[in-house]
Amino acid sequence: xxxxxxxxxxxxxxxxxxxxxxxxxxxxxxxxxxxxxxxxxxxxxxxxxxxxxxxxxxxxxxxxxxxxxxxxxxxxxxxxxxxxxxxxxxxxxxxxxxxxxxxxxxxxxxxxxxxxxxxxxxxxxxxxxxxxxxxxxxxxxxxxxxxxxxxxxxxxxxxxxxxxxxxxxxxxxxxxxxxxxxxxxxxxxxxxxxxxxxxxxxxxxxxxxxxxxxxxxxxxxxxxxxxxxxxxxxxxxxxxxxxxxxxxxxxxxxxxxxxxxxxxxxxxxxxxxxxxxxxxxxxxxxxxxxxxxxxxxxxxxxxxxxxxxxxxxxxxxxxxxxxxxxxxxxxxxxxxxxxxxxxxxxxxxxxxxxxxxxxxxxxxxxxx
Numbered sequence: 146x147x148x149x150x151x152x153x154x155x156x157x158x159x160x161x162x163x164x165x166x167x168x169x170x171x172x173x174x175x176x177x178x179x180x181x182x183x184x185x186x187x188x189x190x191x192x193x194x195x196x197x198x199x200x201x202x203x204x205x206x207x208x209x210x211x212x213x214x215x216x217x218x219x220x221x222x223x224x225x226x227x228x229x230x231x232x233x234x235x236x237x238x239x240x241x242x243x244x245x246x247x248x249x250x251x252x253x254x255x256x257x258x259x260x261x262x263x264x265x266x267x268x269x270x271x272x273x274x275x276x277x278x279x280x281x282x283x284x285x286x287x288x289x290x291x292x293x294x295x296x297x298x299x300x301x302x303x304x305x306x307x308x309x310x311x312x313x314x315x316x317x318x319x320x321x322x323x324x325x326x327x328x329x330x331x332x333x334x335x336x337x338x339x340x341x342x343x344x345x346x347x348x349x350x351x352x353x354x355x356x357x358x359x360x361x362x363x364x365x366x367x368x369x370x371x372x373x374x375x376x377x378x379x380x381x382x383x384x385x386x387x388x389x390x391x392x393x394x395x396x397x398x399x400x401x402x403x404x405x406x407x408x409x410x411x412x413x414x415x416x417x418x419x420x421x422x423x424x425x426x427x428x429x430x431x432x433x434x435x436x437x438x439x440x441x442x443x444x445x446x447x448x449x450x451x452x453x454x455x456x457x458x459x460x461x462x463x464x465x466x467x468x469x470x471x472x473x474x475x476x477x478x479x480x481x482x483x484x485x486x487x488x489x490x491x492x493x494x495x496x497x498x499x500x501x502x503x504x505x506x507x508x509x510x511x512x513x
Contacts, residue, residue: 181510182466184503185240185434185474187291188495191228198492200235202499206474207232208291208434209239218246218257218271219278225285240474241289241361241434244278246271249363251298252328261296262330263341272345276352283356289433289473290353291361291402294342296330296377299366304482305448311481311494316367316410318445323375332376339380343393350394361402361433362390367410368444383411384422391431400431406438406449406479409457413443416456420465427469435466436478437502449479451494452501463505475502 186199187208199207209228211220220242229239246257259267275290282290302320304312353360368382380386387408391400408422409415426432439455440447452459463475477498480491488494 180472182463182472182506183240183474184499184506185476186495186499187243187436187476187478188490191232191239193231196232196235196237199237202496203503204499205236206238206240208241208243208474208476209287210243213245218244218274220281222281222284225281225287229285229287239287241291241359242282242287243291244275247275247292247294249293249295249299249366252296252330253324258329260345261294261341263337263344268344272348275349279349279352279356279358279360282358287358289359289361291363291434293363293365294345294381295363295365296328296333297365297369297375297379300369300374306484307448307450307481308454310484311451312484313448313450313481314479315448316446318369321374325375327376330377332373333378334373335371335378335380338378339389342380342390346394346399350396350399353398354396357398359398359400359433361400363402363436364404364407364411366404366407367447384408384425387426391426391429397430400433401426402434402436403432404436404438404478405457405462406436406440409440409455410442410447411444415440415443416458419457420461423462423465424469427466427471430470432466432469432471432473434473435471435475437462437475438478438480438498449481451481452477452498459501459505463509467509475506477502 183206184204185206185208186204188195189210191209191211209232211224211228213220213224225242232239247260252258252261257271259271278290282288300316300321301314302317303315305315307313350360362381364387365379365382369379371378381390387401403426405419409419412418437452437459439450439452439457439459441450441455442448477495480494480498482491482494
């Protein structure tokens, strides 16, 4: 599946303690003076119909998808300005884009697999096109690019009934049956995967640094045992792996498309552990975008639910993001679907999540 198709007084401190929410640290930026988080979105396409839908529900900051002519893997400056101008008509800002490759795709169906397969000279040509995209984003005023380093895509084992007529996507490792024993990538152990990641970062991040474009990488969804799944060790499917990832190429423009849902899926007890993970990456300014979604369950066994009914307390989570100074987009992701398929793009579920996240953001800043 493709991800594109499936964010103090003593009395006040006492109130926070009673809810399990720690007060902001003493050196935190005073409430009301900080740059605020934004309700975001990454659904496609970036056309007038969809932009009107987003504006209707108060979404003002999005990941955009430029229309790219021909077989190029990069958008021209004109193509980028075309979508920024189109979005601006509805009061919407394009805060990042996604390239037409390096998605959350399954390698056997990927049209441009060379980077992840370590195939030269093809991967060098693909990297050069991404370097061109970085330069063009700088000229067009698009500050960030989100991408994946995926071989297996998004792994799920089925659906489970949820509230009303909703269906929730599920992953149970014990019930997983790979399509084939191996993918076209063959066996990719941890050393081989890190070599491919490092090769990519060594050539891309210096260009991002030069042009001041944030490169936001998504974790691998979900993590699998170290022995691998379909022969692949998903090194970006653990918190330790993500820590190692951000240490390659020290740069303020090298960081994460921090999928809170995916990282929760990698934890044994996400309801208690996720906050320290946010603090770790947030205090290091490595969170460039947040997929603000919830799960019920834990590593190797979980379902994806609405934001208000999962194991992670979103009120506490958004306070942690604020306390670490995060100020980019919080966007819904992997929303539940309708059982009767009457809403094939899950726009109703997304609209619910927009309202929920927008309300959290308003409450956070208006009430401190």
